[in-house]
Amino acid sequence: MAELLKPIFVNISIIVSLTFIANLIYPFNAKGGTSFKQKLFFGLISSIAALSCMYYPIDGFRSTVFDLRTVPLIVVTLYAGLIPGVMCSLVIIFSRLSIGGEYAWVGVLITIVALLTGFAYSRLFNEALKKWKPGLIAGFLFFLFYVLILTIYVDFLPSQFYLIYFIAFYSTYFLLIFLIDRLIRINLQLEETIYLGKLSVVGQMAASIAHEIRNPLTTVRGMIQFLSLHTEDRQLKQHAPLMIDELDRSNKIISDYLSLVKPSEMKLCDVNLKEVVENITHLLSPLGAFNNVIIKSELSKPFYVKADEQQLKQCLINLIKNGIEAIDGGGTIYVRWRQSTSDSVDLIIVDTGKGMTHEELQKVGLPFYTTKTKGTGLGTMITYRLVNNMKGSIVYNSVPDKGTTVTVRLPLATEDKK
Secondary structure, three states: OHHHHHHHHHHHHHHHHHHHHHHHHOOOOOOOOOOHHHHHHHHHHHHHHHHHHHHOOEOOOOOOOEOOOHHHHHHHHHHHOHHHHHHHHHHHHHHHHHHOOOOHHHHHHHHHHHHHHHHHOHHHHHHOOOOHHHHHHHHHHHHHHHHHHHHHHOOOOOHHHHHHHHHHHHHHHHHHHHHHHHHHHHHHHHHHHHHHHHHHHHHHHHHHHHHHHHHHHHHHHHHHHHHHHOOOOHHHHHHHHHHHHHHHHHHHHHHHHHHHHOOOOOOOEEEEHHHHHHHHHHHHHHHHHHOOEEEEEOOOOOOEEEEOHHHHHHHHHHHHHHHHHHOOOOEEEEEEEEEEEOOEEEEEEEEOOOOOOHHHHHHOOOOOOOOOOOOOOHHHHHHHHHHHHOOOEEEEEEEOOOEEEEEEEEEEOHHHHO
16 A cells, blocks of 8 residues: 555656646636647646656556556646647656656556546536536546556556546546646736736826826817817818817826726616617727628527626727727627636627737736837726726737637626526
């Protein structure tokens, strides 16, 4: 018994330690997916974890070799996708074949099954709010295939070994999923703390200068409007509308600052999401037509969410306008829905615009960051804050030159939870 437990604890220590190291270098997050560089890194870390586990194997029987190498393989495939999973699989396969033995091909077969199982459930796993549910399904499916392969080809293993090995295997598997999810939450809390700190700076700036600037701007705007109506100067008449537009834009920026400092009171109630989306679609259709952009609502049935209707409309207007402005030369914006959990629904806004790089995605929502030539980034900041106040969340996914997908997750109203 002790001979079996010692290498198991060593394997678990290796996997957990390398997980923490990976998080230190590339903090785990649920925002914007995983870049190619990160996929390669996670593939490398999982390969090192698998090799280290193979270096401290559980004493097998005959020429069999058992360890926890497939745990990092399945987990990295579930979280990061096929590329790191294939990297880890190839390292395991070549290492197992180099060890040799008449049952080496069984180890290769189990590795391939682990890779396919992780990849089959990776999309469902990443879309799920509660990871343990698809993780449980993937783990159970792999368990069935694993036991089936061992029963057919390695039928001399004692029942005691099965019990100890699989308890250790699945304890480590779910421990790793739990640990990664906790690290994601901790990283998110750290990001929010930094974000709120920056937001506080913006608020202090707004409180100190907004009112002082707004009053003279209003006076200047009124004088320009008055003079342009009672003058024969052609140049003044020609340029007055442009000056007024720029003053209005400056006034809007100040209003955005003030909305950050003194947000309006939020009144949560049951809101018909389909009706709100249709109203916003009709409202912004002229702006879309002016930019040769079609807005398509694909909500097939009404959903009631717990939200503030006016502030929800403000959020959707900001997001759809961003999509319109991201499209050059014409395109389409799709507004879709997806039942994410029994308690929430996802509103998905997809545009066919220029998209964003992974580095740009990481900066979305930060003060003063925008990809537009004329913009302050305050609209996105306000949208983040309003959705967060409604107990929701926003996730951006984007591919350069293909478009951006914004997923707004909102809590369902009581009647839609039943």
